[in-house]
Structures are given as structure tokens and as C-alpha cells.
Amino acid sequence: xRKDEKPYHILIIEDxxxxxxxxxxxxxxxxxxxxxxxxxxxHSAKQLLEDKGKKFDLVFLDLxxxxxxxxxxxxxxxxxTEGIPVVALTGFSDLxxxxxxxxxxxxxxxxxxxxxxxxxxxxxxxxxxxSKFIDDIQKSEKRYSDLFQLSPxxxxxYDLKSLRFxxxxxxxxxxxxxxxxEFLLMKISDIRPADxxxxxxQALKAYQNGEKLDPKNIYKHKKKNGxxxxxxxxxxxxxxxxxxxVLVLVNDITERLRYVETIEKQNQTFREIAWIxxxxxxxxxxxxxGLVSLLESEISDQFEETTTLVNYIKxxxxxxxEIVREISKxxxxxxxxxxx
Amino acid sequence: MNSELILVDDDDVLLVIFEKMIxxxxxxxxxxxxxxxxxxxxxxxxxxxxxxxxxxxxxxxLKDMSGWDFLNxxxxxKDKFSKVILITSSVNSSNPITAKKYVPVIGFFEKPLTFxxxxxxxxxxxxxxxxKKE
Numbered sequence: 514x515r516k517d518e519k520p521y522h523i524l525i526i527e528d529x530x531x532x533x534x535x536x537x538x539x540x541x542x543x544x545x546x547x548x549x550x551x552x553x554x555x556h557s558a559k560q561l562l563e564d565k566g567k568k569f570d571l572v573f574l575d576l577x578x579x580x581x582x583x584x585x586x587x588x589x590x591x592x593x594t595e596g597i598p599v600v601a602l603t604g605f606s607d608l609x610x611x612x613x614x615x616x617x618x619x620x621x622x623x624x625x626x627x628x629x630x631x632x633x634x635x636x637x638x639x640x641x642x643x644s645k646f647i648d649d650i651q652k653s654e655k656r657y658s659d660l661f662q663l664s665p666x667x668x669x670x671y672d673l674k675s676l677r678f679x680x681x682x683x684x685x686x687x688x689x690x691x692x693x694x695e696f697l698l699m700k701i702s703d704i705r706p707a708d709x710x711x712x713x714x715q716a717l718k719a720y721q722n723g724e725k726l727d728p729k730n731i732y733k734h735k736k737k738n739g740x741x742x743x744x745x746x747x748x749x750x751x752x753x754x755x756x757x758x759v760l761v762l763v764n765d766i767t768e769r770l771r772y773v774e775t776i777e778k779q780n781q782t783f784r785e786i787a788w789i790x791x792x793x794x795x796x797x798x799x800x801x802x803g804l805v806s807l808l809e810s811e812i813s814d815q816f817e818e819t820t821t822l823v824n825y826i827k828x829x830x831x832x833x834x835e836i837v838r839e840i841s842k843x844x845x846x847x848x849x850x851x852x853x
Numbered sequence: 854m855n856s857e858l859i860l861v862d863d864d865d866v867l868l869v870i871f872e873k874m875i876x877x878x879x880x881x882x883x884x885x886x887x888x889x890x891x892x893x894x895x896x897x898x899x900x901x902x903x904x905x906x907x908x909x910x911x912x913x914x915l916k917d918m919s920g921w922d923f924l925n926x927x928x929x930x931k932d933k934f935s936k937v938i939l940i941t942s943s944v945n946s947s948n949p950i951t952a953k954k955y956v957p958v959i960g961f962f963e964k965p966l967t968f969x970x971x972x973x974x975x976x977x978x979x980x981x982x983x984x985k986k987e
Contacts, residue, residue, distance in 0.1 A: 792914055792943035795964070796864065799942040802965030803870035810877055810968065834965075841944045 516545040521637065522568055524561065526590070527575040527602065528553040532625055536573065536602075536633065543634035555581040555589065562593040571637055572599045576614070583610070584617065591618045596648060598640035620644060666762055669696070673720075673750075673757045676700040680753070688765065690737030706735050731766070742767045787844030794837055801830050856978060860886040861893045861923070862912040862940075871910070871966060878971050890918040894926055897935060906936050908978050913941040913948060924955045932957070938974055940964055 521544055527533045533551055540547045550569075552558045555578050562569075574590055576582060581589065590599060598620040603611060611622040620640035623632065661668055667685035671678050681696040689696075689704060705713055709732070734744050744763040751760050805827045812819055858875065862868050868886045875884060887893040893909070900907075913920035920939055927935050938960035939952050952961045960977045962970050 788943075788945075791945050795942040795944065796914075799964030799966075800864060800866050800870065802967075803867060803874065806965070806967055807870055807873050807877075810874075838944050 517543055517634070518545045520546055520548055522548045522570050523550070523573065523637070524558070524569045524571070525549060525551045525573045526553075526555070526558045526578065527551060527573065528578055529575070532575065532602070532604075535625075535628065539628065539630040539633045540637075542630040544637075554578055555586060558590065559593060562590075569594075569597050570641055572597055573602055574599050574619070575602045575604075577604065584613070587614055587617050587619060596644065598644040600636055600640055664762070666764055668760070668762045670751070670753050670758050670760050671701050672753075673717075673759055676702060676717075679756070679758055685763075688736070689734070695737075704734050704736075706733050706741055709733050732763075734763070743770055783844060787841060790837055790844065791841040795834070798830060798834055798837065802827070802834065805830060857883045857885065857907055858978065859893060859896070859907065859909045860884055861890055861909060861915065862886075863888050863914075863916045864912070867912075867964075874966065874968065874971050875975070878968065879975055882975070890915045890920075890923045894923065897932070898930075904934070906934050909935060909937045910974065911937050911939055913939055914943060921951065921955075924957060927957050928955070936978075938962065938977060940966065 523540070525533055525536060527536070537547075537549060540549070550561065552561055572590070572594055574586070576586060578586060587599075587601070599618075601611070601614050601619050601622040602625055603622060604625050614622055620643060621636045623636055661680070662682050664682055665684055667688045668682045669678055669685050670680040677698075677700050678696045681693055686693055686696065691699065702710055702713060729745065729747055731743060731745050734742050736742060742765050745766050747762045747764075749760045751758055805823060808823050809820075809827065812823060814820065860868055860871055862871070865888055868888060872884050872886060875882060885896070887896065890911070893911075897907075911920050911923055915923070918926075920941075924937060927937070935957055936959045937955070937957045939948075939958055940962050941948055942964040944963065949961050952958050960974065962974070966974075
């Protein structure tokens with residue numbers, strides 16, 4: 514049989530030299546050049562793992578060492594190995610304990626009495642592969658969890674039946690003022706103002722009758738301190754731990770709306786000023802210009818000086834009229850804003 | 854030209870100016886000034902319909918009613934003989950467009966009224982009048 518050429522780095526924590534030699538021999542049957550290190554006590558294993566724990570592909574652990582044994586040994590070793598697969602070696606066939614050791618986090622257990630080269634090799638390959646898969650899954654889970662947790666926008670998941678919050682991110686905690694524990698005891702109706710509850714019921718009933726949830730809408734929400742905010746919520750259905758749930762992402766647009774409102778008010782004032790310009794200021798101006806026209810026609814040409822003065826008044830009044838028209842024309846461009 | 858022109862403007866000074874300017878151009882025309890729309894409307898209802906047109910120079914922005922209200926009232930009365938020339942001191946560009954929607958309106962001018970505009974107004978009256986110029 515062809516030997517595995519991968520350079521496995523294996524730590525064997527085993528106080529019994531005979532057992533160690535046996536393992537060494539068995540390993541050599543299937544692995545070309547196993548890189549083995551052996552320690553006899555938990556104490557020296559601890560030192561070694563603290564120094565260069567990461568370099569091992571696998572750890573064999575004898576469950577009865579001179580300085581530590583059993584469950585406590587497993588716990589302490591697993592803490593040191595951090596993700597490196599640990600395979601337990603037991604000299605006694607205590608099935609119950611072996612199964613328990615699996616639940617503590619070890620990858621596999623082997624009975625020394627039943628050890629063969631094939632079993633040993635298989636156990637190594639399985640343990641390493643499984644550990645890689647678990648690592649990948651954990652990374653992937655973490656990635657999704659990070660997307661949720663680290664989102665700068667408040668997000669939560671609620672149960673469609675009970676309306677209770679099932680999960681909530683930090684941004685929601687920061688924004689709404691409730692702690693995560695408080696949120697998980699609340700229903701989504703607790704963050705809606707009282708006058709909106711009917712709307713919420715209608716929307717939920719519509720959904721239960723087969724209509725789709727509005728994927729994007731503006732809602733009013735209530736913070737813990739009582740502040741009412743306007744939010745744009747993006748909604749998705751999902752299965753959360755086998756429950757029909759809804760994922761909500763909210764964007765607080767209170768400030769944006771307030772800003773638009775301010776601009777709208779200012780524009781209103783502008784239009785009022787424009788109207789005053791266009792009409793109120795022009796009324797006495799029209800009177801003045803009429804008087805000047807009349808005056809012009811009354812003065813005979815022989816009063817040259819007076820005619821000049823009347824012309825000056827006329828020119829000034831016309832100039833003022835042009836200015837008013839200019840302002841009025843500009844203000845006509847201020848159109849009402851479209852509401853977002 | 855022996856015709857009549859009813860002046861409607863809430864600015865008393867402007868009424869005097871209009872009268873003087875119009876009389877300078879046509880001393881024969883009879884001018885009947887009103888400083889409120891309501892007064893002008895009640896005057897119109899007191900004179901019997903003669904079958905000939907009568908002319909009104911109406912400011913759009915009256916204090917008691919707008920020129921549009923004034924026109925609406927004329928339309929409601931089914932007054933076929935009142936012909937209206939609108940004047941305004943405002944430079945709102947939508948006004949001439951609105952004015953075109955009213956049948957009684959035969960002219961639209963922006964204040965200040967110059968002698969040139971007064972000539973135009975009197976011409977409009979002449980053109981729409983059944984009487985011939987003397």
C-alpha cells in the first residue's frame with residue numbers, strides 16, 4: 514500500500530512508553546514521515562502547546578496521565594489546543610465516559626486494546642478533515658453573524674406568529690435604547706407608537722391572508738425614551754431556527770425628513786417674499802410712475818430744469834421697477850420640493 | 854368718442870392718476886371710478902342693459918375681492934355686455950394666462966399705465982364698440 518506522504522505533525526501525550534512505541538509503529542505503516550512529538554505529562558504538554566501549539570495537525574491524548582486525568586484533563590487540553598483535533602486514547606473500555614468526552618469536544622476516541630494501524634490512520638484523517646469542515650462552517654457562520662451584528666443600521670429578526678424579537682443587533686440596541694435582554698422580551702408592537710398599532714395589525718393580517726409584506730416602507734417607531742422616529746424599513750421573510758420570521762433593516766430618516774421640511778418652510782417664506790416683491794412693492798411704484806407720467810405731460814417745455822428733474826425721478830422709478838421685476842423673475846424658479 | 858369707462862382700483866391715488874391721464878388723451882370719455890369691486894358690481898346691476906357694450910378697467914388685486922372673483926361674478930350674471938380690461942401691479946407671469954380663460958376679458962396690461970398703454974386701452978374700446986368714432 515502506498516504511504517501517505519503528507520508531513521503530519523502529531524503530538525502524543527502518553528506516559529506509557531510501550532503504548533507510544535506501538536502508536537509510532539502503527540503510524541509508520543500508513544504515513545511516510547510522521548513528525549511526532551511526545552510528552553509524558555499534562556504539565557509538559559501544556560508548556561509545549563503554549564509555546565508552539567499551532568504547529569500540530571493532531572493531538573493524541575492518553576486520558577490517564579500521572580498529573581491529570583479524565584474530564585478535567587480533556588477540558589484543559591482542549592483549551593490549549595484551540596481547534597486542533599484531539600483524539601483520546603483510553604486503556605479501559607468505559608464507553609459512557611468515551612461518549613461524554615466526545616460531547617466535551619474531542620474528535621474521536623480509540624481503545625488502546627483494539628488499536629490497529631488502519632483504525633489509527635483513519636481516525637487521523639477523519640479528525641483532521643472534520644476539524645477543517647467545522648472550522649469552515651464556523652467561519653461562514655461568523656461572517657453572516659458579523660454582517661448582522663456589525664451592520665451600522667439597526668437590524669432585527671422577529672417571529673411572525675408571536676411577534677417577539679428573536680435576534681437583535683448592536684446598532685438597534687444603540688439606536689433604540691433597549692438592551693438586548695430587554696428587546697428579547699419585547700414584541701415588535703412595543704416599538705410602535707399607539708396610534709400605529711392598528712396599521713400594523715392590518716399589515717400583518719393582510720400578510721396572513723397571502724399578501725406580500727411591503728418590502729420597503731416608512732414607519733413610525735418609538736424609542737425607549739419615548740422619542741418617535743421615522744424609519745425606512747427593508748423587510749425580508751426568512752426561516753429562523755425553523756420558525757417563520759421576518760428580517761428587518763431600518764434606516765432612521767427622521768433627520769432627513771426634518772431637513773426637507775425646513776427647506777420647504779424656507780421656500781414658502783421665499784415665495785411669500787416674492788409675492789410681496791411682485792405685488793406689494795410694485796403697487797406704490799406703479800403709482801409713482803403714473804404720477805411722473807402725468808407730471809411730465811403737465812410741464813410745458815419752457816421749464817427745462819423742472820423737466821430734467823422729473824426725468825431723473827422717472828429714471829430712478831424705472832430702475833427700481835426693473836430691480837423688482839428681476840427679483841420676482843428669480844423667485845418664480847423656487848418650486849415646491851417633492852416629498853420623499 | 855362718447856363712451857363710458859368704469860374704473861375699478863382700490864388705490865384712490867391711482868384712480869385720480871388714471872382719470873387725469875385718460876382725460877388728457879380723450880377728454881370726451883365719461884369715467885366712473887370705484888375703489889372697490891363690490892361697489893362697481895352693484896353699480897352695474899343698477900344700470901339697465903342698453904344692448905351696447907360697457908367697458909371696465911379692473912385691477913386684479915382688489916382689497917375686497919380679486920379681479921378673478923369680479924370676473925366670476927360677471928360670468929354668473931350672464932352679463933354679455935360688460936367688457937373687461939385687466940390691469941395689475943403684480944409681475945406674476947401666470948396672470949395673463951389665467952386672464953385668457955375669461956370671455957369678458959378683452960385686454961391685459963401691467964401697471965404703471967403709460968400714455969402709450971392708455972392709447973392702447975382706448976383703441977381696444979373703439980374696436981369693440983358698436984359706435985363709430987366721431
